[in-house]
Amino acid sequence: MKSIYGQCPYATTQRVLQGKWAIVILFQLSTGTQRFNELERNIPDITRAMLTRQLRQLENDKLITRKVYAEVPPRVEYSLSEMGEKFRKVLDQIELFGFEYIKEIEKAEG
């Protein structure tokens, strides 16, 4: 069966970046492995339910890896998958662009 993702790299990337927090989460994990609560603390304004859903989505899209440790209390670690690692260069450019954008917009808005 043929892939559902199409052959356009732009449409494909747009699809996996859906969701209000995808890029932010990928950035967080690009700084290193994090546990659920760490992510929750590091991403202000995200709710627990949203964080869970977004993590599941990124996991399904093969961008992140979820590792569960059989301990009490439970420990679950999230990190970039091999595919997620390939996204680092995009993140780098997004960061540069984002800062430029913020600078210009704030200048324009006074």
Next chain:
Amino acid sequence: MKSIYGQCPYATTQRVLQGKWAIVILFQLSTGTQRFNELERNIPDITRAMLTRQLRQLENDKLITRKVYAEVPPRVEYSLSEMGEKFRKVLDQIELFGFEYIKEIEKAEG
């Protein structure tokens, strides 16, 4: 008044990339100025209404420029703004990532 965009370059970029076609449209315009109908033809599956809305959104976010010529029949040209030009490097990395992603996913899916 303070900017509504926050100071996180990742959240900011995520916001301006909202919408199903933002990245694709930015790519199209990165190849050169295009008229409305050209964009419509070059982006299969997008509806006229959606194209209009997405173009307005990108214009409001200062990523593209809309130029209207006082002619009959009407001519409207869209192109990357100065800010949109700064997005080219992101697009380049998105393209590389997208191709990698498609290649890997298709391999995995058989």
Next chain:
DNA sequence: CAGCATCCCCAAAGATACTG
């Protein structure tokens, strides 16, 4: 040619409460 106006619908996101 290049739109806009409208209606409608559903998926995404928010809020809240509960749990192995």
Next chain:
DNA sequence: CAGTATCTTTGGGGATGCTG
């Protein structure tokens, strides 16, 4: 600690028809 479950709300996006 790391989630689920459920309900509600929002608004993005599809479809259609009209127009300067």
